[in-house]
Amino acid sequence: MSLVMLFFALLFMGGWPAALTALGYAVATLVRVRSLDWVRSEGHPAVRLLVPTPAYRRFDVALAVTALLADLWFISLVVTFGSDGIFTxxxxxYPGMMDPAxxxxxxxxxxxxxxxxxxxxxxxAxxxxxxxxGVQLCVLPSAAWWIGSFDTYYR
Structure with missing residues (x-):
């Protein structure tokens, strides 16, 4: 097993507790900032809607970290299961042909x-x-393109 596959296997095994811990932190941040203003009270209505307050931005950052960890876990799941006889x-x-279906x-x-x-x-959004x-638009489509470029036993 190469070092890259070892990394993906470890990320697959340890990624879900990290994502759940980050989700707990995001929920704690949401509870902490729920009493603060989430929408700006001054300025143009479009600016008030589109530009978050600092409290809401803290929640957004915590949620982005959670999403990033969950995305990395999902990608490692796909790569780890695909390495068991599909990707070459x-x-x-070289695990050999293990999954004919x-x-x-x-x-x-x-x-x-x-x-x-x-x-x-x-x-x-x-x-x-x-x-x-932004994290969701950058990480998952790039990973889909990357995984789509893998050679398989079937093509």
Whole structure:
């Protein structure tokens, strides 16, 4: 097993507790700032809506870190399970053919990453979490492109 695969395997095993811890911190931040203003009281109405207050920005940063950790866990899940007989990349080692039914795994994984990216981006943008929306637009589509570029046993 190469060092890169060891990294993805460790991220897969340890990523979910890190994401849950970050989610707990984001919820604690939300509870701490819930009594503060979330919308600016002065300025043009569009600016008041689009520019968050410092309290809301703290929550957005905590949520962005949570989303980033969850995204990394999701990506490591796809790569770790795909290395078990579907992907043939040199840095994954050569596990041999183990999954004869995995012909659609790569396409399904790419579609899942893209769908997750657009749904989470839409939710974050609807909730005015601009930093989180940016993280979702940068990380998951890039990972979908990267995973889509892997060679498989089937093509």
């Amino acid at each position: 990349e040199g840095w994954m080692g 995995g012909q659609t795994y790569q396409a399904d994984a790419v579609n899942a990453l893209r769908t997750t990216a657009w749904w989470t981006f839409g939710t974050a 609807l909730c005015r979490c601009w930093i989180t929306a």
